[in-house]
Amino acid sequence: MSKIYNIGIIGGGVSGAVVALQSAKYGIDTVLFEQEKSLVNGPPFCHLHAGGNLYPDISDEQCRILMKQSIDMARLFPQSIDERPTFISIPKTEKYEVEKITSRLEMLVAYYTELINEDPNNEILGSPKDYYKIYAKKDLIALAEKPSVKRPNSADEWMSNTIKLIDHEKLKSPVILVQEYGWNLFRLGAQAQLALTKTEKCNLKLNTSVTNIKDVRDQNLDYNWEIVTGDIVYKVNYLVNSCGFKTGKIDESLHLNAKRLIEFKAAYVSKWQAIPGLIPELIFHGERGTPNGMAQLTPYFGDYYQLHGMTKDITLFENGLVHSNENEVQPEFNEDINQKIHRVWEDDEINTRTKNAIDFVAKFVPSFKSATVGGPPMYGAQQIPGDDPSLRVGEVSFPSKSYARSVIVKASSALTVANKIINKIQEENIIPTIHAQSNQNILLDRISNDEIDEKASELAIQRGYPEALSRLLIKKN
Ligand SMILES: Cc1cc2nc3c(=O)[nH]c(=O)nc-3n(C[C@H](O)[C@H](O)[C@H](O)COP(=O)(O)OP(=O)(O)OC[C@H]3O[C@@H](n4cnc5c(N)ncnc54)[C@H](O)[C@@H]3O)c2cc1C
Incomplete structure (x- = not known):
């Protein structure tokens, strides 16, 4: 019988990658599908919005959330x-x-x-x-x-x-x-990809596009979803849609709608x-x-x-x-x-x-x-x-059982989303209760600076950018 994963994550942008990293560190079995050659290869980011000072019109509450996240x-x-x-x-x-x-x-x-x-x-x-x-x-x-x-x-x-x-x-x-x-973003992508490649708890499927999803929740099986990529079917208990601007495509196949x-x-x-x-x-x-x-x-x-x-x-x-x-x-x-x-x-x-x-x-x-x-x-x-183009903080919605849709607007919301999803799969008894939850991630901490330097430079060049963009202006000690 083929393996049943706790979580199937579609989309390896910053959101999907962080859900996979946080899950894998707790020993939760995940499979992560990304159609591109590498992780964190979607829209760019260059600014850590620690206070929302680039947005004079947003509420104080959004400023605080941006700072914390x-x-x-x-x-x-x-x-x-x-x-x-x-x-x-x-x-x-x-x-x-x-x-x-x-x-x-x-x-x-x-x-x-x-x-x-x-x-x-x-x-x-x-x-x-x-x-x-x-x-x-x-x-x-x-x-x-x-x-x-x-x-x-x-x-x-x-x-x-x-x-x-x-x-x-x-x-x-x-x-x-x-x-x-x-x-x-090259450095974040490099660290995430290195950590996920090394852990046995995540099956990282790069160059893999999800073409269909079958909802088998009402069939009394040991799993809830079948994720189809070409001619391979993956069985999973919990489905995470982190397809970025394409989240609607997955919703469409599940007959769900959202503004x-x-x-x-x-x-x-x-x-x-x-x-x-x-x-x-x-x-x-x-x-x-x-x-x-x-x-x-x-x-x-x-x-x-x-x-x-x-x-x-x-x-x-x-x-x-x-x-x-x-x-x-x-x-x-x-x-x-x-x-x-x-x-x-x-x-x-x-x-x-x-x-x-x-x-x-x-x-x-x-x-x-x-x-x-x-x-x-x-x-x-x-x-x-939603329908407000000035919104700067989006997180995650849970439109139906065993399904999460990540709706981040800024890369900084990725960890909040991952934590909320991990709480949800405990609530649904897909995994046992985790007693000591924390943000720290041993899988990321194990990756050395030299490895990050090398991989980030490879990603920049592979994507057609000057290698210098993968380096920091202010080198870390
Ligand atoms: C020009 C620009 C500048 C920005 N600057 C900043 C900034 O400075 N700071 C900041 O915090 N945010 C910034 N953002 C926002 C930030 O880029 C996004 O919020 C963030 O990258 C979204 O991440 P995500 O993981 O949700 O989506 P994405 O990064 O889009 O990831 C989704 C992934 O899903 C994959 N995928 C989709 N469909 C499938 C499928 N069927 N099968 C397999 N894989 C699939 C895609 O290939 C993609 O890699 C900026 C955005 C833009 C456009």
Whole structure:
């Protein structure tokens, strides 16, 4: 008789990979299907949203959840975190008042302190008193006179390096430096894939597309689902749908429906001249979807920079956001966007959009005008549960017995989803009660830094990106 798995997970993005990792560490038998060559190969991520400061309009509650979930994920995958801060500013042309962001910061410091009181190991964003620092115009003028520092060690040193490059006359005063860090997807993917390959508790099926699912819950068998991949059938007790923007496809085959949006977006890879000292991620806020949408410059190793511009001719796309309806469980993009998802980009469009992004950032960082195209875009489609496109925290839903649908909007929610699913399978008596549940994962902790370096570099190259994107700006000890 063929093996019966406790859990069958469809989709090896960050969500599916973390469900598999957390399950395997408790000895739960899983099978994980990913249609691509490697794990965490879907839409990109580069920013650890530890406080939601990139989103002036979200609720305090979403900011707190983003902070907590980001800390949890950073503790699970420390080797993927780039410990450089984020510079936050609002251009004078924008309607937002700086107060909209500064007014939340003390609440976030208090919450961060609470998290550290609960567990001192949560202190991964530095001391709470250093979580943010506010700079008025006169502070910036003074810091511009200080020499640049190759590897800054204080908020003032980061700001001093930054302010010499920025046209701060265009920005409202004050500006902010906050401890929201960089997040390297190649390193996270590498660590997850190495750990799952080594454990006997996960049958990792890469290059394997799930083509059908049979619901046998009412047949009184020893298992609940048959997962079909080509001509092989896998028997599982619990089904996890972590197909990202394709979760609707699985729902469709199970005759389930749920409101959902899917959105296609892209960031661009650029190469710039060497500059005297490291800089933080740079954020110039603006109203999304207008010609002045937010500009974001994310520094990587080797003078590479990833760029977002929240306008239709840079990160966003005409018809890039589509929704489900009563007859269409899985929303569909038009042909043009489908081709891009499947890696068919015209060179002209890569060049034009990357150059648009460079010019967009150069409005605030004039010398960035000399940057050039540094590689293919980093792009993908993601899901947003419900019908509110500004939602930033999605987790998991349990629409029927023995079935979970992961609906994360940010990569940081992956561990929360995994924990909720593991609780659910205990409730359903699919596995015995786990007495000592914790977030720590021995399977991940066993992977050495050298192994991560090697695998992350292999993944970047395999996906057509410069190898430098797999490295951290600030190497871990
Ligand atoms: C441009 C952009 C920038 C972003 N930046 C950030 C950021 O800075 N920080 C952040 O936290 N989040 C960011 N996000 C969001 C983040 O990328 C997503 O929330 C996250 O990657 C979703 O992970 P997932 O595992 O749910 O889905 P996915 O990563 O999409 O994984 C789903 C997987 O399922 C597989 N799959 C689908 N169908 C099948 C099938 N039938 N059989 C087998 N496999 C299948 C797919 O191949 C895919 O690998 C960004 C998103 C975009 C688009």
